[in-house]
Amino acid sequence: MIETHLPALIALNFLAFSVIIPLFGMWRVQWSQPLAVLGGGISAILSVYGFITYVNDTPLRYFFGAWEPPIGIEFVYDGLSAFVIMVINVIAFIVLIHSGPISVKEFPRKRMAYYSVAMLMMLGFNGMVLTGDLFNLFVFLEIASLSTYALIAIGEKPAPFAAFRYLIIGTAGGTLFLLGVGFLYTVTGTLNIIDMTAMIPEFADNRAVITGTILIVTGIAIKAALFPMHGWLPDSYTFASSSSSALIAPIGTKVAAYVLFRVILYLFGIEWADLVIPLTWIIGVLASIGILYGSIMAIAQNELKRMLAYSSVSQLGYIILGLSLANPYGFIGALLHLLNHAVMKACLFMVAAHIRMKEGHSDISRFNHTYRKKYPWTMFSFSVAAISMVGLPPLAGFFSKWYLALGTIEANSWVFLTVILFSSLLNAVYFFRILEKVYMKDPFADKEIPDDQAQPDEVKPSMLWTTLTFAAALFLIGIFNVAIVAVLLNIFPA
């Protein structure tokens, strides 16, 4: 049964658990988190299994109720979706394990609702990745978004306001997407992505198709926080609860980026997407500006989570820049960075959660050298993730940048190459600033902070080893990136 129903099982499992959690949670609230971990674990295992089994096969098309398109709806489990599904489910699983102690501390009475909504959000994301139908994409997008708004609203005092602003912008994006889908539908008469792909060559220069494409890309770009549509992101990630930001930051924008891949590279294909307007060039330029803008803004921040949020804007730019190059290296670089950035950002946000938990704040200017004694392993993970973000070998971050750089050279885009390299330096500025504070006595400080009394005071093991897992993963992905790259090369739509 698993064999044939795998795509549906991966996604619908989350739906089941979003119901199971309230059922048990009303009885015993402390069961919510373990149940969510269980749910996340099942999907993670299934998606890893599916990835290993099906990655080199022809795409698996799953028809719901055995109704074939155009009447029925389908999930498409091909290399790209299998890869992205695996990344987001495994990351979510580990983050859910990590979130236990945070949920007890930050929102003890909302745990049941929190985890139920988190499951719904994962359903939305999984659905977005798997669906083979543009309208269902919209529906899953809205499921994911609505749950995200709810999760972000659980947090500090300004959290509901940040969530509301995200809701306004995000829903507007979703609506533009729907409008765009409407344009495409009027011309092609289908909503199925595979069917539509077959028809695009006939209609690619149709004005309705062009308008629809622009609307779709704009709508998704809002979700992906592509510059200049990133305004909602910093506030949302900063004010949300530490566990929410660790869960949403690595996954949310990635899935939106995946949809851009799906639409531009698969639905249209490069040549048709660029037929009338230089679409990939435009998003490449926007991504480049976003990379630099995000990095510069990150340097200006004093709050760790906000800094990481701006850094996300910048890193998302890499992924989309890789997409815009539309050559194999750019594609590999982008997808590898999708994986790397998810791991790095999860790790970094988890470290931010540790500091918040122990120190009650994550204000960079108040970091000091006692942290290296108090939180040795947390800080080790932070260092690894930070160095990987800067892109130093042999950590994972280097390799995604390496492939992206090869991609820009192949595309003869020297400006983009400069952007990629220069932003690495900007990353170095904002990360080494923190490392310096944590690992060294501040000689400019007014009064000396003694570190003799500082004793190891690490967070709970469940939080620690999950963070360390991500740190170790960065080494492994770096060293064994060829295995991943070989798979990604097969996925590239020729």
Next chain:
Amino acid sequence: MLDFLYGHYAYWLTIVLVCIGLYGIIFKKNLVKKTIGLTILQISVVLFWVAIGSKWGATVPVYDPDIPVADAANYLNPLPHTLMLTAIVVGVATLGVAFSLLISVYNRYKTLDEEEILNEIQ
């Protein structure tokens, strides 16, 4: 020219509504008014879909022995309309989430004016 304007009136309506919706979202300072703008935006898209599914001189998509099915022009396209049922539901859910967020915002800040809240956050 007049034909063009008249013949596409549904689309003109969509454009006007989209503009009104975006105006509300961007320029209104009151959060409830923003929400209303958002709803107008969503509804405009729903109307657009409904419009593309309709045809002149066609009937509802329920099988009628008197009207031959072979000629598709005799029936409306039911798909956009059914899809919009889902979209409306999504819109309602969004509205629900939006209002519950607004209640929470109001409880915390005692105001729904965007600028006042922003001032208080900073």
Next chain:
Amino acid sequence: MTDLTLIPLYAVLVSLVAVPFILASDKRPNLREFWTILAAVIKFGLVLLLLPSAIQGETIELHLIEIAPGVPLALMADPFGVFFAVIASGLWIFTSFYSIGYMRGAGEKKQTRYFASFAVCLSATIGIAFSANLLTFVIFYEILTLATYPLVIHKENKEAISAGRQYLAYTLTAGLLLVAAAAITYYLTGTMDFQPGGVFGGLDLTAPLMVTVFLLFLGGVGVKAGIMPIHSWLPTAMAAPTPVSALLHAVAVVKSGVFGVVRVVGYVLGTDVMTAFSLHEILMVLAGITIILASLLAFRQDNLKRRLAYSTVGHLSYIVLGAALITPLGMTGGIMHIAAHATMKITLFFCAGAIYVNLHKENISDLNGIAKVMPWTMGAFVIGSMGLAGIPPLNGFVSKWYLAMGSLEGSMVIPVLILVISGLLNVGYFFPIIWRAYFKKGGPELEKHGEASPFMVVPIMVTAVLSILFGLFPNLFFHFFELASDISLSIFNGGTP
């Protein structure tokens, strides 16, 4: 003959393996230092095992794993790599002994971090020496950058931290330029391997492109090689403890830079490409300017270590000049100078450190009369400085001689002039130090001091004696001269010496 395939890997890893032991022995300094010295000795032994085959011109290659499609993480012990590895690992032994005396004498804190970082640095350096392709080189190059950083900021005072920031800013930028250059090379040639004679042969190249690639490479390796105008991190990095300045900022790190320059000139771009696009002229002009300017700037430094640092900047460009001449003899001289400068400059830095620990003096103007209390140290200092000035029979003379021969071989007179002027300038900036130490009367505070601890003096004497021995017999022990000329010939003949 035993199978040597895995020896390069072991040589790289041995100091890395020592790191956990060093960290674990945090509370027991003697055990901790034992690990360092053990690792150093084993590393040197492993490198020596590779020497016989290197002298025969053989190359041992080892492919580990594929790290990018078609590009393996690969080590190769070719003659040039072994040459550099012998110098770096051999001098690490002396530096380890010296570090013990210095760190304990100066009462430095966080010695565990110091020794651990040092071990990582040495792994990275040997990794650079044995890199078989550009990507492997880049990886070790960046590891070296990171591992040196804790050593630069070791003192954790304002000076050290700003030095650390400057160091990172320079070296990280350099790393990125190198990545860009490597990526373009890979795109153009489809390979990243180091091949004697270069990989660009037979390609249709344009001048703007090649100049860009060359400048990117130069920016990448030139920072660590201290080529002006991107040298200024080196004097600032003297904020580090002296053994760091001695081994890393006179041997390992900066020599990785010049090693990189020679690799790029001889093994990536190739001499034909260099001359075809006049790239060697760019390099020559930069090197010449650096040699003269750095020597002049050295005069202005009162801080002994900073003066030595500027002297290092100048001497590194000797090597760069040797590569830029594109003549076999010049290349030989440049490669010889890697070894020559290493033994001499490490001696001088060791002396500076011994003076600092023993007498707490950093400035040249305070050195009056110290030769009386530290006769051995100052004796070694004289040997080292005379060697750098190129006075026979010290080893600095041999390399300079070949550099001069090389420029004449290419019918160039200006490089010879530069060498002569720079030799005089060297005498000029070292002589005041010696004069003060021997002929000026010291202050009363010198009386209660004697010679520095034997942990420091013995390494000083050994390196000084080595400087003389290698000057008299360039082929002694390690066949440096034979290796250097073989390497240079293989570069010009495309693989065969």
